[in-house]
Amino acid sequence: SRTxxxxxxxxxxxxxxxxxxxxxxxxxxxxxxxxDLQLKHYDWSCETYVQTGKMMPDDGLDQLRDSDSVFLGxxxxxxxxxxxxxxxxxxxxxxxxxxxxxxxxxxxxPGSKSPLADRGPEDIDFYxxxxxxxxxxxxxxxxxxxxxxxxxxxxxxxxxxxxxxxxMKYAFELAMTRKRRKxxxxxxxxxxxxxxxxxxxxxxxxxxxxxxVTTDQFHIDILCAHFVQHPDWFDVVVGSNLFGDILxxxxxxxxxxxGIAASANINPEKAFPSMxxxxxxxxxxxxxKWICNPIxxxxxxxxxxxxxxxxAAADCIVQTIEKLLAEGGPRTxxxxxxxxxxxxxxxxxxxx
Amino acid sequence: SRTxxxxxxxxxxxxxxxxxxxxxxxxxxxxxxxxDLQLKHYDWSCETYVQTGKMMPDDGLDQLRDSDSVFLGxxxxxxxxxxxxxxxxxxxxxxxxxxxxxxxxxxxxPGSKSPLADRGPEDIDFYxxxxxxxxxxxxxxxxxxxxxxxxxxxxxxxxxxxxxxxxMKYAFELAMTRKRRKxxxxxxxxxxxxxxxxxxxxxxxxxxxxxxVTTDQFHIDILCAHFVQHPDWFDVVVGSNLFGDILxxxxxxxxxxxGIAASANINPEKAFPSMxxxxxxxxxxxxxKWICNPIxxxxxxxxxxxxxxxxAAADCIVQTIEKLLAEGGPRTxxxxxxxxxxxxxxxxxxxx
Ligand SMILES: CC(C)[C@H](C(=O)O)[C@@H](O)C(=O)O
Ligand SMILES: CC(C)[C@H](C(=O)O)[C@@H](O)C(=O)O
Numbered sequence: 001s002r003t004x005x006x007x008x009x010x011x012x013x014x015x016x017x018x019x020x021x022x023x024x025x026x027x028x029x030x031x032x033x034x035x036d037l038q039l040k041h042y043d044w045s046c047e048t049y050v051q052t053g054k055m056m057p058d059d060g061l062d063q064l065r066d067s068d069s070v071f072l073g074x075x076x077x078x079x080x081x082x083x084x085x086x087x088x089x090x091x092x093x094x095x096x097x098x099x100x101x102x103x104x105x106x107x108x109x110p111g112s113k114s115p116l117a118d119r120g121p122e123d124i125d126f127y128x129x130x131x132x133x134x135x136x137x138x139x140x141x142x143x144x145x146x147x148x149x150x151x152x153x154x155x156x157x158x159x160x161x162x163x164x165x166x167x168m169k170y171a172f173e174l175a176m177t178r179k180r181r182k183x184x185x186x187x188x189x190x191x192x193x194x195x196x197x198x199x200x201x202x203x204x205x206x207x208x209x210x211x212x213v214t215t216d217q218f219h220i221d222i223l224c225a226h227f228v229q230h231p232d233w234f235d236v237v238v239g240s241n242l243f244g245d246i247l248x249x250x251x252x253x254x255x256x257x258x259g260i261a262a263s264a265n266i267n268p269e270k271a272f273p274s275m276x277x278x279x280x281x282x283x284x285x286x287x288x289k290w291i292c293n294p295i296x297x298x299x300x301x302x303x304x305x306x307x308x309x310x311x312a313a314a315d316c317i318v319q320t321i322e323k324l325l326a327e328g329g330p331r332t333x334x335x336x337x338x339x340x341x342x343x344x345x346x347x348x349x350x351x352x
Numbered sequence: 353s354r355t356x357x358x359x360x361x362x363x364x365x366x367x368x369x370x371x372x373x374x375x376x377x378x379x380x381x382x383x384x385x386x387x388d389l390q391l392k393h394y395d396w397s398c399e400t401y402v403q404t405g406k407m408m409p410d411d412g413l414d415q416l417r418d419s420d421s422v423f424l425g426x427x428x429x430x431x432x433x434x435x436x437x438x439x440x441x442x443x444x445x446x447x448x449x450x451x452x453x454x455x456x457x458x459x460x461x462p463g464s465k466s467p468l469a470d471r472g473p474e475d476i477d478f479y480x481x482x483x484x485x486x487x488x489x490x491x492x493x494x495x496x497x498x499x500x501x502x503x504x505x506x507x508x509x510x511x512x513x514x515x516x517x518x519x520m521k522y523a524f525e526l527a528m529t530r531k532r533r534k535x536x537x538x539x540x541x542x543x544x545x546x547x548x549x550x551x552x553x554x555x556x557x558x559x560x561x562x563x564x565v566t567t568d569q570f571h572i573d574i575l576c577a578h579f580v581q582h583p584d585w586f587d588v589v590v591g592s593n594l595f596g597d598i599l600x601x602x603x604x605x606x607x608x609x610x611g612i613a614a615s616a617n618i619n620p621e622k623a624f625p626s627m628x629x630x631x632x633x634x635x636x637x638x639x640x641k642w643i644c645n646p647i648x649x650x651x652x653x654x655x656x657x658x659x660x661x662x663x664a665a666a667d668c669i670v671q672t673i674e675k676l677l678a679e680g681g682p683r684t685x686x687x688x689x690x691x692x693x694x695x696x697x698x699x700x701x702x703x704x
Contacts, residue, residue, distance in 0.1 A: 082542040117469040141546030151513040155546035161503040190434040194493030194507035221597045225605035245573045253577035
């Protein structure tokens with residue numbers, strides 16, 4: 001039978017609580033759909049950092065390289081600065097494995113509540129496709145004249161043709177698999193006049209290859225406003241690293257699902273393992289109480305299975321989550337219920 | 353009596369319809385509160401560009417330099433690219449006159465409707481303070497290896513100490529005039545690791561001078577989510593040029609006031625004229641029909657009077673707008689009414 005090798009990194013805080021539930025559901029899906037999961041566990045985290053001075057060992061990426069996927073919980077803990085924790089674990093995996101697509105579904109699930117008035121599940125169902133390796137998150141920059149009145153900092157935003165074209169292509173290919181076949185580009189070419197006009201140019205160029213796909217584009221300021229006013233306009237939204245980051249938090253926020261949103265960091269060519277993680281963080285305020293919501297982790301597990309070719313199993317998990325929410329199954333406090341993390345995980349695993 | 357010299361630039365599209373109503377209300381306020389307005393009219397626009405090849409004459413800034421303020425409608429028209437129209441008129445005035453503060457109120461007005469469920473006027477009432485001259489909108493950048501696979505574009509984001517400190521100071525001073533005395537900083541120092549940590553550093557430094565002011569900071573991604581989920585958290589929000597741009601569209605969008613939002617481009621030292629303009633654009637789709645909403649322009653006029661020291665007159669205009677909306681006065685189509693542009697302008701002018 002088919003075997004998938006999964007590197008499991010619970011990380012920090014509630015990651016240690018959500019990952020076991022994610023695995024519980026993956027295991028149920030494996031039994032039902034007839035595939036095997038070979039798990040390898042890694043305790044890399046802020047604790048590791050405090051003990052060893054490193055978030056992961058020097059050969060960390062090599063240790064992960066043989067896996068088919070990485071299943072991540074959350075990274076970050078008070079006392080360890082973000083530039084240490086994130087840039088010591090999360091970002092090196094994204095970049096080292098050229099996971100150039102960050103894919104995040106924005107979906108109003110039946111039974112969950114959007115902060116928007118008069119919006120139902122049929123109104124909010126789109127994907128944000130985010131460029132995940134370059135753009136505004138660049139490593140070129142510095143500070144000059146420190147400590148003086150002339151002091152300034154500078155950071156380059158970089159768009160390469162390779163990086164831009166491949167993310168556009170991914171967005172259009174994704175749109176081709178969907179009913180509405182629409183791609184919206186996030187730009188700001190009226191204000192950021194070197195990089196963003198290039199983004200527009202490559203978008204227009206790629207669109208020519210997909211005559212069946214409808215396109216439009218908005219400047220990021222008004223696009224954010226449209227997410228709130230007209231979430232029903234969107235199907236696939238493609239953005240640079242920063243714009244994609246913003247839209248993939250705002251999208252789940254308008255869908256009322258920021259606590260349960262899932263995300264995939266994908267290397268579509270499968271030259272390297274891809275990584276799957278919930279959008280939420282390590283939540284120090286509720287960590288250790290086993291009251292956190294495991295759905296973001298479980299949903300990320302479904303995205304992982306889809307990437308591994310187990311589409312039927314992936315669809316089954318997502319439908320099970322939707323059914324459970326719609327039918328008033330156990331829910332954690334953030335969704336107005338009383339259930340614990342494990343209750344929700346077990347309910348989903350059993351239903352799968 | 354006091355005289356204020358105003359340069360009036362209706363610009364394009366509905367700017368030609370909203371500016372006369374803005375002036376009508378300013379004129380009423382002048383009569384009631386005993387000051388004089390000396391107006392100079394400029395027809396600079398995309399039409400000028402088509403006729404002369406320039407959005408404004410070469411000595412445009414010099415012509416405006418003697419005014420106390422610029423009262424602008426809207427800039428932009430189909431057929432004239434943004435980098436021509438905006439960078440030929442709007443941006444040169446902002447930068448040439450060192451209008452380094454862009455100030456935008458985000459306010460849920462009584463009688464207008466937020467797209468958010470269960471939110472009333474007491475929940476949404478804050479200011480976005482945007483750095484308006486540097487940051488991500490820089491003029492340093494370019495393209496290399498054009499037309500090849502190695503092609504890339506690059507654009508620097510620049511934060512100077514001068515530019516950063518003065519916008520922080522403005523935000524804290526503004527907070528000191530308000531009841532809640534809170535400043536929120538928009539950052540992204542976990543991802544954009546050269547410029548944004550500097551932004552955080554200067555924010556922390558400036559905060560030391562204002563012990564009475566409460567502060568917090570959020571990364572821009574989650575901050576956008578919070579605008580939707582918790583608009584009641586905010587009092588004064590300070591952001592870089594790009595982050596401020598995004599937040600000052602998203603804020604009015606959650607307040608349901610994007611069609612009527614006002615903005616000020618301010619040089620606080622009054623070394624140069626400041627400029628006041630509605631947030632909306634030239635709206636080619638409804639231009640020429642005299643159905644557009646003049647409230648954004650009128651509200652911008654109130655901000656102008658406040659800047660010119662006519663605080664009583666400014667407050668009177670804002671209160672008149674609020675009262676008119678709350679009491680079901682005439683409203684344009686975008687607010688669910690049937691009134692024309694002039695009806696609304698006249699109603700507000702008369703009430704003032
Ligand atoms: C038109 C554009 C350049 C401008 C900006 O981004 O500054 C606009 O969005 C604004 O906010 O006034
Ligand atoms: C933690 C941070 C660096 C990260 C990002 O901006 O990429 C996060 O916001 C995300 O979206 O995964």
